Amino acid sequence: QQQVKQSPQSLIVQKGGISIINCAYENTAFDYFPWYQQFPGKGPALLIAIRPDVSEKKEGRFTISFNKSAKQFSLHIMDSQPGDSATYFCAAIQGGSEKLVFGKGTKLTVNP
Amino acid sequence: NAGVMQNPRHLVRRRGQEARLRCSPMKGHSHVYWYRQLPEEGLKFMVYLQKENIIDESGMPKERFSAEFPKEGPSILRIQQVVRGDSAAYFCASSPRLAGPYEQYFGPGTRLTVT
Numbered sequence A: 001q002q003q004v005k006q007s008p009q010s011l012i013v014q015k016g017g018i019s020i021i022n023c024a025y026e027n028t029a030f031d032y033f034p035w036y037q038q039f040p041g042k043g044p045a046l047l048i049a050i051r052p053d054v055s056e057k058k059e060g061r062f063t064i065s066f067n068k069s070a071k072q073f074s075l076h077i078m079d080s081q082p083g084d085s086a087t088y089f090c091a092a093i094q095g096g097s098e099k100l101v102f103g104k105g106t107k108l109t110v111n112p
Numbered sequence B: 001n002a003g004v005m006q007n008p009r010h011l012v013r014r015r016g017q018e019a020r021l022r023c024s025p026m027k028g029h030s031h032v033y034w035y036r037q038l039p040e041e042g043l044k045f046m047v048y049l050q051k052e053n054i055i056d057e058s059g060m061p062k063e064r065f066s067a068e069f070p071k072e073g074p075s076i077l078r079i080q081q082v083v084r085g086d087s088a089a090y091f092c093a094s095s096p097r098l099a100g101p102y103e104q105y106f107g108p109g110t111r112l113t114v115t
Helices: none
Strands: A004-007 A010-014 A019-025 A030-038 A045-050 A056-059 A062-067 A072-077 A086-094 A100-102 A106-111 B005-007 B010-013 B019-024 B031-037 B043-050 B053-056 B065-068 B075-079 B088-095 B110-114
Touching: A004 A086, A010 A019, A019 A086, A019 A106, A030 A062, A030 A100, A045 A056, A045 A062, A045 A072, A072 A086, A100 B031, A100 B043, B005 B088, B010 B019, B019 B088, B019 B110, B031 B075, B043 B065, B043 B075, B075 B088
Parallel strands: A010 A106, B010 B110
Antiparallel strands: A004 A019, A019 A072, A030 A045, A030 A086, A056 A062, A062 A072, A086 A100, A086 A106, B005 B019, B019 B075, B031 B043, B031 B088, B043 B053, B065 B075, B088 B110
8 A cells, every 4th residue: 555656757857948847645744844855875764744734835946836635745846957857755754653654756867 | 954864875785695775864853754766667565663762663674674773873774684675765754743653755766676
């Protein structure tokens, strides 16, 4: 049972474009939703995170949009750059738990 | 402040051998988590440890896998009698857990190949 569903599996964007990655969840007990960026051969790096009491959080070119009623959240990368090419994972964690539950990842390629 | 350190970065074992993976958390972090990443998959939680205690091992396979985080030294993930299906990247994360477990910082991983 996949608790966090992520789409698309892969994404190709032109430099300067907007990259959008979507995630959906079922467990309403999740109360923290981080996004991780992973480059080949490296560990995941925390990028940005949101709690369900806010609908949007922005840090630089990265924005998380959160729709609690739809149980969906998304990552928007504005002005995408070739250096953003990486695999992005959404995740969720339930209050009282220590386990991050990850989506399967989206491989983003930003063409110059 | 050094990040989470893992070694070795790459490990090759033959079927039936033992694999030992080490993780040193970030300075000041006393909570360690192990995750496994299969090819083309997201990370899957394995175990959560504090110093000298296993808190949650619900993601650990019942047999052959064990983990520890001693009072002194790194956390160790041990896989006995490895099989080909154990080939994966194993990531360790640590957390300061000042206000909850949420911020977990990952190491570079150990890529285990079983031949």
